[in-house]
Amino acid sequence: MIIDTHCHLISEKYGDLNQLREDSLALGVGHCVTQGTSAYDWEPQLALAARMPDFVSSCLAAHPSEVHAVSDEQLAHMEELCRRHPQAAIGETGLDYFWEAPEGWSDEAFRARQRMFLERHFALAEELGLNISLHTRDKVGLASFEDAFAIARNFPKVRPVFHCFIGDGAQAERIFCELDGLISFTGILTFNKSEHVQAVATWCPADRFMVETDAPFLSPAPHRGKVNIPGRTKFVVDKIAELRGVTSEEIAACTTANAKRFFRLPEGL
Ligand SMILES: [Zn+2]
DSSP, X not given: OEEEEEEOOXXXXXXXXXXXXXXXXXXXEEEEEEEOOSHHHHXXXXXXXXXXXXXXXXXXXXXXXXXXXXXXXXXXXXXXXXXXXXXXXXXXXXXXXXXXXXXXXXXXXXXXXXXXXXXXXXXXXXXXXXXXXXXXXXXSSSHHHHHHHHHHHTOTTSOEEEOSOOOOHHHHHHHHHHHOOEEXXXXXXXXXXXXXXXXXXXXXXXXXXXXXXXXXXXXXXXXXXXXXXXXXXHHHHXXXXXXXXXXXXXXXXXXXXXXXXXXXOXXXX
């Protein structure tokens, strides 16, 4: 059984989530962790996880690209929801310095608000004994990575996963050694010109990586460009198995064990 550790199931791109579940089970993906992004998806996610507990676990947070749209009151409400409803982790949070700030915001003010949210999300994770799903993205350089790294260092009890990892070996080593963190691979691994991230997937210690789709985005080859579903984590698993010269079953087994531990999922899943 494969676990998709990062997707967004509350999306206008999806119609029938029962069908998505059936299609994903048919590809060997038995569970997925859906990540919150903004106030509109928090309560629907909780309802979905309650409706399909065997297939969906929920994480709530404000995505860094959404912090201008989430008020301080809504942030406090999200924290209350996490205290009242079981969560697999806090996510998706992080820092995104790739996109320009929204209208009416300076880059400086927008990034400062992203860092404030990230610190609040780390503090909540620490309070609730949860781990955290992190997004970092830069146009040039590593500023968002370094800034998120510096914040993570202040919360040694919270383990981060750097989701959709596309960094190099040196960054991966720092995540493992200095933060006791993990990385997770998406369908980007199956694209042409992803040799440097394929290299990391080849040597990465077996207890340090997980697999994900980031669905509905980043559909892997041979379905690139289509609306993605959790089931296609299978293609990420197959690619890692090919790179490491082992069976897909072995990669499914170690990534599922890592996901169960990281997200504190029930053993019986
Ligand atoms: Zn995401």
